[in-house]
Amino acid sequence: MFEETLDPKDWEEQRKIGHQIIDDMIEHLKNIREKPVWQPIPLEIKDKMRKPIPKEHQKISAIYNDIREMIIPYTLGNTHPCFWGWVVGTGTLFGAYGDLIASALNQPSGGLEHIANYVEYQVIEWVKEMLAYDPQASGLITRGASMASLVGLTVARNLKTGYNVREKGLQSLNAKITYYCSTEGHSCLQKAVELLGIGSQNFRRIPVTEDFQINIEELKKAISKDKQNGYKPICIIGNLGTVNTGAVDDLTTLADIAKKHDMWFHIDGAFGALTKITPESYHLADGMELADSIAIDFHKWFHTNYAVGCVLVKSPKDHYNSFALVPEYLAHGTRGVGGPEIWYSDYGFELSGEFKTLKIWMTLKEHGIEKFGQLIEQNIQQAKYLTELIKKDDNLELLAPTAMNIVCFRFKKEGIDQEILNKLNEEIVLQLQEQGIAVPSHTRLNGNYAIRVSITNHRTKREDLKTFINAVKRIAKQIEATIL
Ligand SMILES: *Cc1c(COP(=O)(O)O)cnc(C)c1O
Numbered sequence: 001m002f003e004e005t006l007d008p009k010d011w012e013e014q015r016k017i018g019h020q021i022i023d024d025m026i027e028h029l030k031n032i033r034e035k036p037v038w039q040p041i042p043l044e045i046k047d048k049m050r051k052p053i054p055k056e057h058q059k060i061s062a063i064y065n066d067i068r069e070m071i072i073p074y075t076l077g078n079t080h081p082c083f084w085g086w087v088v089g090t091g092t093l094f095g096a097y098g099d100l101i102a103s104a105l106n107q108p109s110g111g112l113e114h115i116a117n118y119v120e121y122q123v124i125e126w127v128k129e130m131l132a133y134d135p136q137a138s139g140l141i142t143r144g145a146s147m148a149s150l151v152g153l154t155v156a157r158n159l160k161t162g163y164n165v166r167e168k169g170l171q172s173l174n175a176k177i178t179y180y181c182s183t184e185g186h187s188c189l190q191k192a193v194e195l196l197g198i199g200s201q202n203f204r205r206i207p208v209t210e211d212f213q214i215n216i217e218e219l220k221k222a223i224s225k226d227k228q229n230g231y232k233p234i235c236i237i238g239n240l241g242t243v244n245t246g247a248v249d250d251l252t253t254l255a256d257i258a259k260k261h262d263m264w265f266h267i268d269g270a271f272g273a274l275t276k277i278t279p280e281s282y283h284l285a286d287g288m289e290l291a292d293s294i295a296i297d298f299h300k301w302f303h304t305n306y307a308v309g310c311v312l313v314k315s316p317k318d319h320y321n322s323f324a325l326v327p328e329y330l331a332h333g334t335r336g337v338g339g340p341e342i343w344y345s346d347y348g349f350e351l352s353g354e355f356k357t358l359k360i361w362m363t364l365k366e367h368g369i370e371k372f373g374q375l376i377e378q379n380i381q382q383a384k385y386l387t388e389l390i391k392k393d394d395n396l397e398l399l400a401p402t403a404m405n406i407v408c409f410r411f412k413k414e415g416i417d418q419e420i421l422n423k424l425n426e427e428i429v430l431q432l433q434e435q436g437i438a439v440p441s442h443t444r445l446n447g448n449y450a451i452r453v454s455i456t457n458h459r460t461k462r463e464d465l466k467t468f469i470n471a472v473k474r475i476a477k478q479i480e481a482t483i484l
Contacts (some may be wrong), residue, residue: 001126001427005354007249007361008391012257013060013061015050016342017060017061017064017274020141023063024068024072025093025096025101026093026235028072028477029093029433030284031077031080032079032080032081032123032189032459033080033459034192035080035081035436036077036081036082036421036435036436037077037433037436037437037438038077038083038433038436039074039433039436041074041163045069045070045074046315047212048070049070053114053471055452060301066094066260067338069347075139076088077439078090078091078220078350078439078457079091079459080439080459080482081457081460081461082437082439082460082464082467082468082473083174083340083407083426083438083439083457084438084440084441084453084455084457084460085300085433085440085441085452085454086243086252086441086453086454087270087271087300087333087456088299088300088456089297089300089301089302089303089304089306089456089457090305090456090457090458090459091299091301091303091305091306091367092303092363092405092458093306093449094179094275094359094362094363094366095154095303095304095305095359095360095362095363096305096359097359097421098358098359098360098361098362098363099305099358099359099363101358102116102354102355102356102358102359103354103355105435106357107354107355108352108353108354108355109343109346109352109353109354109355109356109357110140110343110351110352110353111330111332111340111342111343111344111351112337112338112343112352113336113338113339113340114337116335116355116357117290117342117343119355119357119361120141120329120344120357121342122357122361122467123141123310123357123360123361124138124140124310124312125366126369127139127296127312128312128366130276130277130369131273131277131285131288131294131312132272132276132289133288133289133294133314134289134314135313136311136314137312137314137315137348138312138313138316138319138320138347139310139312139313139363140310140311140312140344140347140348141271141307141308141309141310141344141353141356141357141438142309142311142318142348143307143356144270144297144299144307144309144390145186145188145270145295145296145307145309146188146191146294146309147299147311147348148295148297148307148309148310148311149189149192149194149237149266149268149295149304149311150188150191150196150349151193151293151311151313151319151347151348151349152178152265152266152292152293152294152295152313152324153192153193153196153235153237153266153293153311153481154192154196154233155292155293155315155318155319155322155440156179156264156266156292156293156304157177157196157198157234157235158264158318158319158322159197159235159264159322160177160234160235160264161173161177161232162232162260166230166322169197170197170198174456175230175231175232176231176232176234177198177202177231177232177233177234177429178198178202178203178204178226178231178232178233178234178334179193179202179203179234179236180203180204180206180219180222180223180235180237181203181205181206181214181236181237181271182206182207182208182209182212182213182214182215182239182242182259183202183205183206183207184203184208184212184214184243184244184245184247185205185237185239185242185268185463186239186242186243186268186270187287188268189203189237189268190203191384191398193469202225202231205224206218206222206477208247209288210402210446211247211263211400211401211403212240212242212244212245212247212401212403213239213241213247213249213342214249214250214452215249215258215483216253216254219236219244219254219257220257223257223261224255224415227261233249233261234261234263234264235258235263235264235265235266235267236254236257236258236263236264236266236268237266237268237303238255238265238266238267238268238287238291239256239267240252240267240268240272240273240275240284240285240288241268241269241270241271241273241275241284241403241404243270244407244443244455245398245400245401245403245408245445246272246383246402246403246404246405246406247400247403248272248284248404249289250287250405251267251285251286251287251290251291252286252287252290253287255287255291255370258484260294262418264292264293265290265291265292265293265295265323266291266292266294266295267291267294267295268295269285269288269294269296270295270297270300271296271297271300271301271332271405271409272284272285272404273285273288273294273296274296274301274302274372274376275376275404276288277369277370277372277373277375277376278373278374278376278377278380278451279377279378280377280380281376281380281404284403284404286385288337291314292314292315292468293311293312293314293379294312294314295309295310295311296309296310296312297310298310298360299311300407300443300456301376301379301456302360302372302464303363303372303375303458304359304363305359307356308356308357308359308360311348312419313347319347320347321440322344323346323347323348323349324346325346326343326346327340328350329482330343330345336415344346349458351379355467366392366471369373371473376405378403378458379405379455379456379457381459382393382405382460382462382465383402383404383406383407383454383455384402384426385451385462385465386402386407386465387402387407387452387465387467388456389469390407390409390469393469393473395410395411395412395413395473395476396410396412396469396472397410397411398423399445399446399448399450400445400450405454405456406454406455407452407453408443408445408450408451408452408453409453410425410449410450411428411451411452411476413422414415418447418448421448421449422448422481423449423483424479424483425442425449425450425451425475426442426449426476426478427475427479428472428476429441429442429451429477430477431475432468432471432472437468437471438464438468438471438477440453440454440468441454451472453465453468
């Protein structure tokens with residue numbers, strides 16, 4: 001009797017395509033600088049993408065031809081040296097090999113006795129060491145900082161609410177609990193607070209100073225006022241690198257306030273936590289060691305191929321108690337495949353995950369930790385350089401202090417009113433992107449449309465930033481000529 005399988009009928013054909021793919025990816029990354037940073041996806045490609053579910057098998061060579069035509073040219077552009085939008089990492093070729101190996105071996109993380117769990121354990125030990133965080137802390141590898149923060153903020157809720165939230169839910173709450181963060185805190189934090197059943201109205205958004213740091217006096221006032229009004233403040237979230245401007249809150253003072261009120265202190269260090277490993281800018285992360293939990297990303301400034309983040313929790317017991325639930329069919333053994341002591345599924349919501357840590361383990365060995373620190377420092381110095389170019393130019397205006405790797409500025413001209421200036425700068429950003437010159441993103445600061453350059457890119461050179469500034473001015477002049 002013939003029985004089916006998904007294995008290739010022709011292994012040699014698969015081998016040939018596999019080698020071709022590796023060759024193409026090497027060429028793609030080697031020549032990335034020569035390509036447009038980004039290009040719009042043509043309508044015909046979008047149409048071609050919309051097809052009924054395949055019923056017949058297709059030749060893998062035809063599938064790969066589609067990939068060359070429809071997928072490879074229309075990526076986000078974040079592997080290009082002139083991509084500085086949002087906060088997106090560059091990745092590495094060897095990291096991609098890590099994904100290939102992890103995926104071909106098809107290892108689920110989460111539990112059971114197999115080597116992926118030991119790689120994860122090792123990577124978490126390395127993270128604690130490189131961030132100089134408590135060596136006793138527990139950790140979990142996540143998809144990103146959003147999930148990492150959700151984990152940290154869950155432990156905060158379960159511990160500081162003061163009763164068994166896992167059993168009783170928030171139904172038996174007699175005092176409303178409140179979380180605190182600055183107005184610059186990332187949206188994932190509010191989403192986490194909403195998911196936790198606390199409600200966004202109990203997520204206090206504290207105003208910021210001129211430097212976009214949390215206003216400490218306002219925070220103190222908000223906590224006192226809430227206490228007087230019968231709320232139960234349980235968690236402060238500090239920003240170590242805000243997404244808008246890269247601002248860093250006064251983490252040491254936030255830790256003091258949290259301690260005084262018996263609150264949890266979580267840090268969103270998605271990219272900024274990694275300044276700890278730089279040769280010169282490590283002081284930006286002062287106070288990080290005081291956090292009860294920290295969320296970081298590997299796929300941004302650590303250039304690990306998407307998607308990997310990590311949460312560290314100072315108290316392994318509280319971390320475990322927030323998530324562990326072990327039915328008989330998942331019982332942890334001491335022998336055999338059910339074996340190991342640590343199941344990472346006891347430290348987060350998800351059970352199965354991909355073997356995300358192999359690429360981190362591989363690239364750390366490939367380059368060594370110091371190299372990563374130097375590259376982060378290089379980006380910080382490039383941001384300073386860009387800031388100087390802007391300051392020197394009468395037609396450019398800085399819209400926020402450059403605290404780290406993010407520069408917010410705009411094109412300006414005397415006598416043009418605010419609304420038109422906003423439109424003009426928006427048009428500059430769109431044209432830079434659509435012409436494939438560079439990808440900055442934008443934000444609004446005090447009502448002003450800002451061109452936002454966020455450098456988490458190991459391929460960027462200073463020259464690229466100079467060319468970029470010239471392009472901004474050239475495009476601004478062209479727009480001026482047509483609209484003014
Ligand atoms: C990117 C980012 C997040 C969200 O992280 P993901 O990895 O995208 O989930 C949170 N906070 C800050 C400051 C970020 O830059």
